[in-house]
Amino acid sequence: MVPAPQGPDDSTNLLCTCENNKGTCRNGTCRGDYCFYTKVHGREERGCFQRDHYKEQCYTNFLGLYVLCCSNNLCNVNSSAPPDPAVEPTREGNGVILLVAVPLLLLLILSVGVCGLVLWLRSRSQHHRLGYSKDHDVTMLKVPSGADPTYGDVFDEFCTSGSGTGLPYLVQRTMARQISLVECIGKGRYGEVWRGTWMGESVAVKIFSSRDEQSWFRETEIYNTVQLRHDNILGFIASDMTSQNSTTQLWLITHFHQLGSLYDFLQYSSVDPEGCLRMCLSVACGLVHLHTEILSCQGKPAIAHRDLKSRNILVKMNGQCCIADLGLAVMHSQTSDYLDVGNNPRVGTKRYMAPEVLDESIRMDIFESYKQTDIWALGLVLWEISRRTIVNGNTHTCTHTHTHTRNYEVNKNALSSLIGT
The missing domain is CATH 2.10.60.10 (CD59)
Structure with a gap:
């Protein structure tokens, strides 16, 4: 270097x-x-x-x-990677290696066997003393401990730094050629979501059209924020540009969660009280991580989502949730007191807007105002989850929070009157 x-x-x-x-x-x-x-x-x-x-x-x-x-002219013309330092042993050395390796291998096997026997005997003794009292165990709520899908050894090697910024830049720019699109799993106003395969694992590919470049750029910028990675924030892998049928496409590649969005999950499933608490806690943990600024040499700014809703929350296989779609997010740095609202013409979902947003009284220059609107939307999401929770054997029928407004544009004045503003 x-x-x-x-x-x-x-x-x-x-x-x-x-x-x-x-x-x-x-x-x-x-x-x-x-x-x-x-x-x-x-x-x-x-x-x-x-x-x-x-x-x-x-x-x-x-x-x-x-x-x-x-940093010299044409200095990379004859560059090459260093050779593998492993050298094939000579025939004369094979005998010496065998003489040393075989006894060591036998000793290792014997040691592992003895250790395994000791651990088994100790475990059996502990179970006997405890009397197998599983009925007296108390199940505790825990902070999410990570259940994202793994994407092969290569992805693990690239993402062990903990920075949360996905793969290195040079690798990201070749991702589109390595992914095979399998099926379209969702469509919206700003593009499509596909399930793809990369290195034998399923990934989610959010495809923006070229006219929605601002949305793609903003979401990529947010996901590339250092220390954003969290169990309850959708895992970011890479972003790339590609061309399909002479049309430019903008790709955002993330972890794939086969249960889909929280909105779709609640349409066909109900949850028990423990599952309700697990979902609510995981969504709250993800939002707290977004709102919290991390002060360090490579810190994380505070981030407000601005479009939190059940359609932008995904359900993981362990029953927890993760927050997705950061295209409208706002960033704020307390040290420099800089508020970055981006340059995205998109607006949030009216049926999840707080009263101060509907009557346009929100202070757009204060970051706390955006955090408060997230809390309002969080309350609606928690209410949706609680309505589908089985209590005393009963649960509400699957009528979404805003079913009556699904087929037409929400009227701002009507919503304002409903919430008493």
Whole structure:
């Protein structure tokens, strides 16, 4: 790796060798502030990038990924990944290795067997002393402990930093070519959601049309926030641009949850009181994580969702929920007192809007106002869950919170009168 330049005189563009399948090369070369060579699972690329992306591209080291950055003309023309240090042993060394390895292996097997026997005897003794008193155990509510699907060893290697920003930038930009779309699982005003396969695992692909670029850009920006990853926030994998039938598509790739949205789940299922508490607690935990600012060298700004509803909450296989669709989110930094509302023309869902939003009395320049509207929407979501909770063997029939407004646009004045404003 080359150190980041210190002075303004190093800003001249370099001539770099360019080899990729993205159509960005001209006669096998390109110009930028730095040249790079990367090898990801056997696939090599050469090219250039600007100074702004130096840190995120040149300080990425994961198993299966090799990146080399340099700052001289055509310095990446003959670059290559270092060879595997493992050297095949000679025939003379095979005998010595066997003489050493076989006794060690036998000793290891014997040690594991003895340890296993000791642990089994200890466990049996403890069960005997406790008298198998399972009927007296108390089930406690716990903070969500993580039940997101795994996406293969490669994804685990890429996402062990805990930053929550998904895969490295260079890997994200090739995701669309590695994913096979299987079936469309949802449609909305701003695009479609597909189930796809990547490395043998199911992923969710939210496809925006080119006219909704602002929504895609904003949601990608929010998901790339450092330390956003949380068990009750939809797991972000990558975002990419691709072309289908001469039309530009914008992809947002996330974890896939086969139970679908909380809205759809409550249409055909009811929950017991324990399941109700689990769902409500997980949604509240996710919203608290969004609202909380983390102060550190790589901290997280406070985030308000602004479009919290049961359709934007997904149900996980363990009965918990995770919050999705951050396209309308607002970010706020307490240290700089900066409020970032984005540049998205979308508006929230009227039937979940707080009274101050409906009568337009909300203070748009105060971040706490946005957090309060999230709490109003959270109350409606908790009410939806509680209506489908079995109490004394009974539950409400599946009539959604706003069934009477489903087939036409909600009238603002009518809603205002209903909530007493």
